[in-house]
Amino acid sequence: MxxxxxxxxxxxxxxxxxxxxxxxxxxxxxxxxxxxxxxxxxxxxxxxxxxxxxxxxxxxxxxxxxxxxxxxxxxxxxxxxxxxxxxxxxxxxxxxxxxxxxxxxxxxxxxxxxxxxxxxxxxxxxxxxxxxxxxxxxxxxxxxxxxxxxxxxxxRDAKTTLQEHAQSLKQNPPSYREVSRSGPDHAPVFTIEVQLASGEAATATAGNKRNAEQAAAKALLEKVKP
Structure with a gap:
């Protein structure tokens, strides 16, 4: 062949x-x-x-x-x-x-x-x-x-790590919001925003909510942690 x-x-x-x-x-x-x-x-x-x-x-x-x-x-x-x-x-x-x-x-x-x-x-x-x-x-x-x-x-689980970071600052847990959903029903694409009580935020996109939330949490950790 x-x-x-x-x-x-x-x-x-x-x-x-x-x-x-x-x-x-x-x-x-x-x-x-x-x-x-x-x-x-x-x-x-x-x-x-x-x-x-x-x-x-x-x-x-x-x-x-x-x-x-x-x-x-x-x-x-x-x-x-x-x-x-x-x-x-x-x-x-x-x-x-x-x-x-x-x-x-x-x-x-x-x-x-x-x-x-x-x-x-x-x-x-x-x-x-x-x-x-x-x-x-x-x-x-x-x-x-x-x-x-x-x-x-x-x-390490990014969502857990971000929550621990918020707790260390005596803040409420991070909040997650679905910004958009696109694509067909059998293959949706989600964009999720995560925000800390202090105002820092990040967004990420993935093929399911869990992965989008994890990716957003990881992106925000890269912003706020030294």
Whole structure:
């Protein structure tokens, strides 16, 4: 199988060249495009999630040999969660090569966090099946980059941290307000504003309220904490 020009360019962004191009094609094929003769990426996603988990668990143990399990678990969750996978997918523009059915394409599937995160996991599995564990491991660590080093900050729940900050200043808890909601019912996009009693505020946008609130809280923390 020969890869299309866009998938060849994606291989360059990914930093891995496939011996079996069919694995890459399957990894970027959403279930909305599956047919009896075309497999989608769901089974690869299942495998990729496990490969990513093993790589990140090992990386965390190596990075901090004194950390207890209670410290490692939230760091691990922050590195393997769907939002992080989607962020890595955006870094290498996985969305540009996703093979989507018409309905998913029209509803903005190339930008959906869940689809991007799933595809990133599937690409990891495709590398693992093509080149083995070491190939997958080196690719993951390169793409995740400094996220492993800075995970301690990301591992903390931003809303909880912001509330603790407000309490330390003897303020009321932060207030959250939905500024806008856009997009179709099956793929809404929320913009949330969070404000402290002292007046500082920040906004953020995400595909669900929880993620938008967390992102807004994180943005406000970056403003108010030294």
């Amino acid at each position: 020969k890869l299309s020009a866009d998938l060849k360019a994606f291989q360059t962004r990914l930093g891995y060249a496939f011996e079996r191009p069919d694995l890459l094609v399957r990894a970027v094929t959403h279930s909305s495009m599956s047919t009896p003769n075309r497999d989608d990426n769901q089974r690869l996603e299942f495998l990729g999630d496990r490969v990513l988990g093993l790589v990140m668990a090992e990386a965390l143990l190596d990075a901090d040999r004194a950390a207890a399990e209670g410290k490692l678990a939230p760091r691990f969750n922050a590195l393997v969660r769907k939002e992080t996978c989607a962020a890595v997918a955006r870094d290498i523009d996985v969305g540009a090569v996703l093979k989507l059915g018409r309905s998913e394409m029209l509803s903005g599937g190339r930008r959906k966090e869940a689809l991007l995160g799933d595809a990133m996991e599937a690409v990891i599995a495709a590398i693992y099946r093509d080149g083995g564990f070491e190939a997958a491991r080196s690719t993951i660590l390169r793409l995740w980059g400094k996220r492993v080093e800075t995970v301690e900050a990301d591992a």
